Amino acid sequence: METAAHLHVHQLSRTVQRTTGPAQLSVLLIENEQARCMVYLQGAHVASFTPNGQADLLFMSPYSTYEKGKPFRGGIPICFPWFGKHPKRDDLFLHGLVRTKAWELREAIDIADGSTKLVLSTEDDEYTRSIWPHRFSLQLTITVAASLRLEMQVTNTDEQPFSFEEAFHTYFRIGSLQDCSITGLDGCTVVDRSDGNREYSQDGSVVVGGEFVRIFEQAGPVVALHDPVLGRSIRMEQENLKQVFVWNPGDEKAKQNPEVLDAWKDFLCVEQVNSGKAAVVLEKGRTHQSTLVVSSLPYAI
Structure with missing residues (x-):
């Protein structure tokens, strides 16, 4: 996690500082009695969570670019209104429109139980409507405690229903891909x-040894990533998210990606998703909320 030393710092609350990171990007640093966290306002992007x-x-990839208007590699990207490639345009970024937008900080609150709550928001603009012709507002509430809680609310402010995909595209740090x-x-x-989109039924635990690009349909409310090398089990609790996407590019694909390269061995993406046949249809004036809670426990299976 970056320090605030030698940077301009604005204290927003007892536990929240606003400062600048690489390329003068706005960063929120949270440090309370239970954890530390780092959030970029671009994309409402959680880059670090340390209980x-x-x-x-x-x-976060050591090779990630940090530029205004370009997505970061790692952390928890927020995907909306599409997941993966745009269905028609290969020139657009993967995973939607909002992870490169500047979000606004609405609230930074110190809670009596020692946790910290941030509320960030963004909405459609002329650029987003030129690509995805709908009016919307998004609100992301981040609660930093011994666990990390993300609540995303999508509101349809348009005059007609729309369908969208969404995801918390989390990159977890691991000790050994082969052992997780x-x-x-x-x-x-x-x-x-x-x-080739081969389908089968999962039997038992999921083991990843190299390239792995698989989506798990109708996932349950709790998934855990077990890491014997780092001695922890990361628990993910999800609400209103029907799929889990597990991804690692493996050695050969990583060599072709300048933001990954040899770092492929150090992460595993376990993502909570609504996409494809699980896409959300939202009526005019309605709000959809999805939730992810991440916590770390001593290693156990």
Whole structure:
């Protein structure tokens, strides 16, 4: 996590500072009795979450670019209104419009239980409507405690219904890709995107040894990433998110990505998603909320 030393700092609350990071990007630094966290206002992008006495749960690529209007590699990108490639245009960034937008900080609140709450928001503008012709507002509430809680609200401010995809595209820091396993996905229908969208039923724990591009349909409310090397099990609780996407590019694909390269061994994406047939249809004036809670426990299977 970056320090605020030698940077211009504005204290927003007892536990929240606003400062600048690489390329003069606005950054929120949260440090309370339970954890530390770092959030870029561009994309409302959580880049670091470190519970007290533990190592950072999140991975940011050492090769990531930090530029205004370009997505970061790592942390928790917010995906909306599409997940993956745009259905018609290859020239657009993956995963939607909002991870490169400057979000606004609405609230920074110190809670009596020692946690910290941030509320950030963004909405449609002329540029977004030129690509996705709908009016919307997004609000992301981030609660930093011993666990990290993300609540995203999508409101349809248009005059007609619209359909959208969404995801918390989380990059977790791991000790060894070959030694990690994921539980909570047993019995899910799996679509293997690296094998011609082959479908099968998951049997037991998920083990990732190299390139892995698979989506797990109708996932349950709790998934865990077990890491014996770092000695922890990361628990993910999800609400109103029907899919889990597990991704690592593997060695060969990573060599082709200048923001990954040899760092592929150090992360695993376990993402909470609504996409494809799980896309959300939202009526005029209605709000959809999805929630992800991330916590770290001692290693156990």
